[in-house]
Amino acid sequence: METRTALVTGSTSGIGRATALKLARDGVRVVVSGRNAQRGLEVVEQIRAEGGEAHFVAADLRDAQTAADLAAKATKVAESAGGTLDILVNNAATGSGGPTEGTIEATFDAVLGTNLKAPFYLVANLAPAMAARGGGAIVNVSTLAADVALPGLAVYGAGKAALELLTKSWAAEFGPAGVRVNCVRPGPTRTPGSEALGDFLQQLAAQAPLGFVADPADIAAAIAFLVSDEARFVTGVTLDVNGGRTAV
Numbered sequence: 001m002e003t004r005t006a007l008v009t010g011s012t013s014g015i016g017r018a019t020a021l022k023l024a025r026d027g028v029r030v031v032v033s034g035r036n037a038q039r040g041l042e043v044v045e046q047i048r049a050e051g052g053e054a055h056f057v058a059a060d061l062r063d064a065q066t067a068a069d070l071a072a073k074a075t076k077v078a079e080s081a082g083g084t085l086d087i088l089v090n091n092a093a094t095g096s097g098g099p100t101e102g103t104i105e106a107t108f109d110a111v112l113g114t115n116l117k118a119p120f121y122l123v124a125n126l127a128p129a130m131a132a133r134g135g136g137a138i139v140n141v142s143t144l145a146a147d148v149a150l151p152g153l154a155v156y157g158a159g160k161a162a163l164e165l166l167t168k169s170w171a172a173e174f175g176p177a178g179v180r181v182n183c184v185r186p187g188p189t190r191t192p193g194s195e196a197l198g199d200f201l202q203q204l205a206a207q208a209p210l211g212f213v214a215d216p217a218d219i220a221a222a223i224a225f226l227v228s229d230e231a232r233f234v235t236g237v238t239l240d241v242n243g244g245r246t247a248v
């Protein structure tokens, strides 16, 4: 079987990094991406040391243009290696949170630019080629904060909730051409990005039946399933990976 190529945004750290490693272990060629080239190259090196294939493409995802540039570069990487860009994981995100009052417009625009507009234009640039080839898989990474109200995460949660709706829209739009689009909605997960939350992360985890903070690999496993052929009848879903937090 031909090696599939995946673009994983925000794979220099945390959940994206774990996803890149997992997909590579599953035999997928991975385009690692993020702003920090040093950390990106470390991920590439680790994948290669394990016998996998990976390439780094730097990107600061903010808007339609930066998304289009990354889509073009990632496609070129796939084609140079004799493949096609078959998988997209929209994982990169930003958002430190804060009360609604006092949220300046620049923050609002920056959070939605990276978390919503960039994924939209990555799909707009990559899904049509997948559809023309008759197959592909896309996973969007959402958050518990898109489903339940978490104080201080209004803008971040709203952008991710919109991404969940886009997941269904795209499943309907590209499904007839064989492209599946799903979403993973992680609960509290220990990553460099969530470190700043301190004790709040464990307090949040304690509200769920399983009670523990996830490892990035727990989320990566769900993403890897959804992009795999094992999930060929699954599209348009948002999968909670949160220790049961929304079951109670």
Ligand SMILES: NC(=O)c1ccc[n+]([C@@H]2O[C@H](COP(=O)([O-])OP(=O)(O)OC[C@H]3O[C@@H](n4cnc5c(N)ncnc54)[C@H](OP(=O)(O)O)[C@@H]3O)[C@@H](O)[C@H]2O)c1
Pocket (backbone or CB within 6 Å): 009, 010, 011, 012, 013, 014, 015, 016, 033, 034, 035, 036, 037, 039, 059, 060, 061, 062, 090, 091, 092, 093, 094, 114, 141, 142, 143, 144, 185, 186, 187, 188, 189, 190, 191, 192, 193, 194
């Ligand atoms: N950790 C949690 O508890 C948790 C819970 C629910 C949902 N999530 C979601 O899971 C995903 C990953 O989170 P994480 O905790 O793994 O975060 P993280 O450790 O902070 O990693 C974030 C990644 O996104 C990249 N990124 C941020 N801004 C970017 C930009 N403007 N352009 C390109 N890349 C950018 C970062 O790359 P550079 O630093 O190299 O730019 C990094 O690779 C996010 O979508 C987040 O919303 C996380």
